[in-house]
Amino acid sequence: MAWYTADDIVQDTFLRVVTTPSLPDVKYAQAYLYRTAQNLVIDHFRRERILRFVPDSEKSLEFVASDAPLPDQIVWSRQELRQLQNALNALPAPLRDVFILARLEGQTYVEIGEKLGIPPQTAFSRMVRALTLVKEATDMGEKN
The missing domain is CATH 1.10.10.10 (Winged helix-like DNA-binding domain superfamily/Winged helix DNA-binding domain)
Known part of the structure; x- marks a missing residue:
């Protein structure tokens, strides 16, 4: 994971925590923060694993199934x-x-x-x- 990716995840973690309408009790704040960051890292690696199968990640949305009815x-x-x-x-x-x-x-x-x-x-x-x-x-x- 590149340093800029780590910075992005830290930023996303901060945004998630700040925009959460009801934060947990203060005694659970650290665990909540770590869990949020961990979930974002997991999501990042899932996306990376999927994008490896797509020739051009910039065009990855073209490979997503359409919602339009057949x-x-x-x-x-x-x-x-x-x-x-x-x-x-x-x-x-x-x-x-x-x-x-x-x-x-x-x-x-x-x-x-x-x-x-x-x-x-x-x-x-x-x-x-x-x-x-x-x-x-x-x-x-x-x-x-």
């Missing part, structure tokens, strides 16, 4: 969305209204009851029925 995942997700949309469209209006208010607008059953002029228990039972019908419809769509 084309087949995109197609599958779109199919699922279509199935869900079809299932929602097939719901009777009272059930669909409760579903949309609860799941898309994040309203409580009390709020939904007030908005639709129904008791909260009715809003809840409509939601249970809507979820059951949506699940059945999407399960049927998966089988086809």
